[in-house]
Structure formats: structure tokens, C-alpha cells
Amino acid sequence: MSARRLFGIGSLALAAAAFATRSSQSLGYDELFTVWVSSRPLADLVHQANLDGFTPPLFYALVKLVSLAGLSNEDLRALPVVLAGLAAYLGLRASERLFGPASRRVALLLIPGSAYLFTFAHELRPYSALLGCGFFFLGHLGGTTSEKSDRQAALAALLGTSLSYLGLSMVALWFVECRRRCARSHLVLVGLLAGVLCAPGLLKAFTLAASSVDSRIAWSERRPALSSVFFGLVPAPFDARIEALSLIVLAALLFSACYPKRLPTLAFPARAFVVFTLVLLGLDAFMPIGFAPRYFALSMSALLLLMAGALTRLGRAGLLVALVLLGLNGLAVLRYLTVLPSAREDWRGAMGRLEGRLSPEGVLLAFPFHHAAVAAHAYAPRLVIGGGYTSRTGPVFWYEPPAAFGGYSFAGLKRIDDAGTLFGRFAPGSDLCVLTDEPDVRKTAALLGAFEALGGVEPFDTGDPRLRAFCRTRG
Numbered sequence: 001m002s003a004r005r006l007f008g009i010g011s012l013a014l015a016a017a018a019f020a021t022r023s024s025q026s027l028g029y030d031e032l033f034t035v036w037v038s039s040r041p042l043a044d045l046v047h048q049a050n051l052d053g054f055t056p057p058l059f060y061a062l063v064k065l066v067s068l069a070g071l072s073n074e075d076l077r078a079l080p081v082v083l084a085g086l087a088a089y090l091g092l093r094a095s096e097r098l099f100g101p102a103s104r105r106v107a108l109l110l111i112p113g114s115a116y117l118f119t120f121a122h123e124l125r126p127y128s129a130l131l132g133c134g135f136f137f138l139g140h141l142g143g144t145t146s147e148k149s150d151r152q153a154a155l156a157a158l159l160g161t162s163l164s165y166l167g168l169s170m171v172a173l174w175f176v177e178c179r180r181r182c183a184r185s186h187l188v189l190v191g192l193l194a195g196v197l198c199a200p201g202l203l204k205a206f207t208l209a210a211s212s213v214d215s216r217i218a219w220s221e222r223r224p225a226l227s228s229v230f231f232g233l234v235p236a237p238f239d240a241r242i243e244a245l246s247l248i249v250l251a252a253l254l255f256s257a258c259y260p261k262r263l264p265t266l267a268f269p270a271r272a273f274v275v276f277t278l279v280l281l282g283l284d285a286f287m288p289i290g291f292a293p294r295y296f297a298l299s300m301s302a303l304l305l306l307m308a309g310a311l312t313r314l315g316r317a318g319l320l321v322a323l324v325l326l327g328l329n330g331l332a333v334l335r336y337l338t339v340l341p342s343a344r345e346d347w348r349g350a351m352g353r354l355e356g357r358l359s360p361e362g363v364l365l366a367f368p369f370h371h372a373a374v375a376a377h378a379y380a381p382r383l384v385i386g387g388g389y390t391s392r393t394g395p396v397f398w399y400e401p402p403a404a405f406g407g408y409s410f411a412g413l414k415r416i417d418d419a420g421t422l423f424g425r426f427a428p429g430s431d432l433c434v435l436t437d438e439p440d441v442r443k444t445a446a447l448l449g450a451f452e453a454l455g456g457v458e459p460f461d462t463g464d465p466r467l468r469a470f471c472r473t474r475g
Contacts, residue, residue: 006092006104006108007089007092007093007108010088010092010111010112011086011088011092012085013112014085014112014117014121015084015088015121017118017333018081018084018085018121019081021122022074022075022077022078022081022121022122023072023074023075023077025074025122025343025346026344026345026346026348026349027073027124027347027348027378028343028344028345029345029347029374029375030123030124030125031077031123031344032347032374033374034076034125035063035073035076035378036374036378036405037052038060038064038067039067039377045060045064048408049200052204052407052408053201053203053204053205054204055125055164055165056163056164058162059126059129063076063124066079073348076124077122077124080120080121080125080126080129081121081122081128083128083129083132084128086132087131087135088111090132091111091131091301092104092107092112094305095107095305097140097144098138098265098266098269099265102312105319106318106319107308109319110304110307110308110311110322110325110326111135111304113325113326113329113330114304115330115333115336116293116300118333119333119343120294120297123294126163127297130163130164130166130167130297131297131298131301133156133157133160133170134160134170134297134300134301134302135305136152137156137170138269138272138301138302138305139305140153141153141177141268142268142269142272143265147182150174153174153178154178154186157190157194158171158190158193158194158197161197164297165201166297168198168201169276169279170276171190171191172279173272174190175190175191176275227242253270253303253306253310254274256310256313257269257271257306257310263309266306266309269303269305270306272302273299273302276302280296307325341464345437345464345467346463346464346467347378347379348379349463349464350375350462350463350464350467350469351378351383352379352380353462353463354383354460355379355380355382357433357471358384358433359431360382361384361431362430362431363385363386363401363426363430363431363432364376364383364384364385364401364435365386365387365401365422365435366386366435366436367387367388367389367390367436367438367447368388368390368438369385369387369388369399369405370408371437372387373387373403373404373405374405384401385401385402385403386398386399386400387399387401388413389413390419390443390446390447391443392440395415395417396417397415397416398413398414398416399412399414400425419447419449420450422447423451423454430472432472433469433471433472435467435468435469436468436469437466437468448470451470451472452470456473457470457471458470458473
């Protein structure tokens with residue numbers, strides 16, 4: 001079987017598996033935000049993406065283009081599924097370019113079989129596309145180099161940057177590798193283009209860093225699990241023994257790139273892995289973003305290639321190890337699809353239940369507002385919604401219903417010092433529900449206490465324990 005056919009089958013197998021399960025889960029908040037931004041007129045789409053400052057406009061524009069086919073919200077995941085299949089193909093090609101035909105079987109087991117890649121094939125975000133850019137970039141920059149391959153690597157880095165600001169680390173690595181062999185004019189051009197593409201993201205980063213606000217994106221305060229971030233395993237309760245083993249395996253992989261004999265094609269993905277990971281650690285030190293697995297997409301592309309090269313050197317023993325890793329990733333995929341609660345909140349089910357519970361004149365008050373607002377936009381557009389934002393000790397910031405999410409400018413918020421006055425705006429017999437997905441119960445304690453003080457308030461089952469709702473008995 002030819003290499004092209006072999007690689008095509010591997011990529012299609014991943015895409016088929018991901019496509020068959022793409023609608024098994026509700027869209028999560030980040031995905032719902034993608035749907036909301038992509039539904040805007042093109043000029044406002046660009047404005048909202050730049051205002052957000054975490055994802056450039058290109059991916060939202062691609063989703064908008066796909067949505068013209070009339071797909072449902074979950075079916076829009078067909079885009080990242082296709083991009084994940086392309087990423088698998090590019091990863092296999094990169095492995096052959098770096099390590100030769102002997103790496104084909106090992107790479108087929110590791111790359112299309114990666115639970116990490118499978119997971120992000122299900123997410124309506126640009127990470128599967130970023131993985132593809134990373135594979136193409138590493139294959140061309142670390143293989144047989146030429147002016148053409150350097151130029152193609154630069155284009156891949158810039159494309160990755162236009163899909164996610166994380167792509168800037170590819171530009172940084174390109175400069176490190178090409179600074180002595182590329183013309184200065186080419187270096188300047190790539191630097192200028194990268195600066196233009198990253199301007200909104202850099203502005204957001206400096207704004208957040210200067211605000212001295214606790215801006216951590218990651219809600220979870222759990223320790224980052226190396227096994228889930230770097231080895232594609234679905235997050236599980238933290239186990240120090242598994243993490244220690246993962247650290248040993250990672251150190252052995254990096255060591256194998258230089259000893260017993262240094263191979264340039266193996267040392268390059270190890271170097272790239274270190275650069276990509278250090279960039280993320282530096283970013284987190286400057287503007288805390290947490291250690292969610294999605295931020296390590298480029299590190300993962302380098303690690304998968306490093307694993308493919310290291311196991312290829314072991315011959316049949318390496319192929320056996322790759323089979324074991326394929327089995328582990330298969331178990332991780334099974335857990336991802338079956339574990340309860342699922343990886344994403346069930347906004348689809350919750351909004352359907354609340355829409356059925358509230359009368360046409362009823363009002364949903366959501367805290368924090370923008371999470372429920374974009375979910376209502378996707379799943380219950382007829383709901384009348386209001387709400388705002390709370391804190392442990394500070395005031396409530398409030399949108400009077402009916403309200404619609406207007407983007408991360410948060411214009412129109414009103415400060416209210418007494419949470420009890422919020423609910424006095426509504427007639428005693430009005431149909432009213434309060435919804436929160438805030439994991440810190442201290443932030444909503446005063447608000448929910450004021451709501452329960454109205455009397456006749458009962459918990460409402462949203463179908464997901466992470467989405468807590470309380471409704472006042474109709475009457």
C-alpha cells in the first residue's frame with residue numbers, strides 16, 4: 001500500500017470516528033461563543049473577535065461560511081472534524097519527512113489514534129486546525145531544509161497565528177531556526193505580518209496584565225495534570241503516581257533526542273516542544289491563563305512527532321509500545337464519550353428545560369450573564385433573559401431584562417449594591433428563574449439568599465449539576 005493511501009486511510013479513520021460522535025454532547029461555552037460571534041455581520045464579527053482578544057477572526061469567518069449550509073449548532077463541528085482529519089494527514093506526512101518511511105506504522109498508531117486530536121475534533125474552536133499547522137510547520141522546518149521549505153514553514157506559522165494567537169510561538173521558533181539562513185528582508189516581513197495579526201491579542205494581554213485583575217481563564221484550581229495535557233488522556237482525578245510516571249516518560253523522550261547519538265531530525269521536535277511549552281509558561285506568568293490542555297496544541301504536535309521518531313528508533317519494540325499507547329488513547333476516548341458529567345456542560349438540555357418551565361412572560365436571570373446569554377441565543381432564542389455578575393463581597397452588576405449579550409465590552413452594566421432590590425422590580429406573581437454556572441458558591445450566596453427571601457422558591461433540575469437553577473413557584 002502506498003504511503004499516500006496509507007496516510008489517507010489513517011486520516012479518514014480519525015475523521016469518521018470523530019464525525020460519528022460529533023453531536024453526542026452539547027456545545028460548551030467557548031463553542032457557544034463561536035456560534036454567537038459567527039452569527040454576527042462580517043464587520044461586527046471582526047470587531048467582536050478583536051474585542052475578545054483570544055481568537056483571531058479567521059476561524060469565526062470559516063464557521064460563518066460553513067453555517068450557510070444550514071447546519072445545526074452541533075453539526076457545525078463538522079468543520080473541526082474535517083480539520084482534524086487534515087491535521088492527522090499532515091502529521092503523518094511530517095513524520096515521514098522527518099524520520100523516513102520506517103516511521104509510517106508507528107506514526108499511524110500515534111497520530112490518528114491520539115485522544116488529544118480526537119477530543120479537539122469535537123470542539124468548535126480552532127485547535128484541530130492549529131495542530132495541523134503545527135505538523136506542517138515542524139515537518140518543513142525540521143526536515144530537509146531549503147529556501148522553499150523555510151518559506152512554507154513561515155506561511156504555516158502565519159496561518160496558525162491567524163487562527164489562534166498561540167501560533168505566535170511558531171513564528172518565534174521560525175526566527176530561531178532561520179535567523180542565519182534567511183535574508184533579513186524575509187525576517188522583517190514575517191515579523192511585521194505576525195505583529196499585525198497579533199495586534200488585538202497583544203493589546204488584550206497588556207490590558208489585562210496592567211489591570212491587576214485576577215484574570216485566570218481556567219476555573220479549576222486543580223493542579224495541572226501532565227498525563228492529560230501532554231499525553232492525550234482525558235482528565236481524571238489527580239494521581240501523583242501517574243503524574244510522576246508521565247514526567248519520567250517525558251524526560252526520557254527529551255533525553256532520547258540527543259543520546260546515545262544526536263539526530264537532528266529527532267532533536268528538532270524536542271527543541272520545538274521546549275520552545276512552545278516555555279512560551280506558554282511565560283505567557284501564564286505575564287497574564288495568567290491557566291494550564292488547560294487546549295493551550296498546549298502546538299506542544300502536543302511536537303511531542304507526537306518526537307514520540308514517533310523515538311519509537312521508530314526502537315524498531316519492533318517501538319511498534320509494540322505504539323500499540324500500547326493506541327490502546328490507552330482508545331480507553332481515553334471511551335471515557336471522554338461516556339464519563340458523567342460530560343466534559344462540557346449540558347447547555348442544550350438546560351435551556352430546553354428552562355424554556356419549557358418559564359411561561360411566555362417569564363424571565364430568566366443569569367449569573368454570570370454572558371454564559372447563559374450565548375446559550376440562550378443558540379438553544380432558546382425566545383427566552384426573556386437578564387442578569388449580570390456577582391462577587392464575594394462587592395456589588396452586583398446588572399443588565400435589565402430583556403437583554404442580549406453585546407460582546408466583551410460589557411456596555412450597559414448597572415451597579416446595584418443591594419441584591420434584594422433586583423427582585424423587587426418584578427411583580428409578586430411573575431414567573432422568574434435564576435440560573436448560575438458559577439463554581440464558586442460564595443460569589444452567588446448573597447444573590448441566591450435574596451432570591452429565596454421572596455418565598456416560594458424551589459430548586460429546578462437543569463439536567464446538569466454544574467448549571468444550578470432556582471425558580472419561584474408560579475401563582
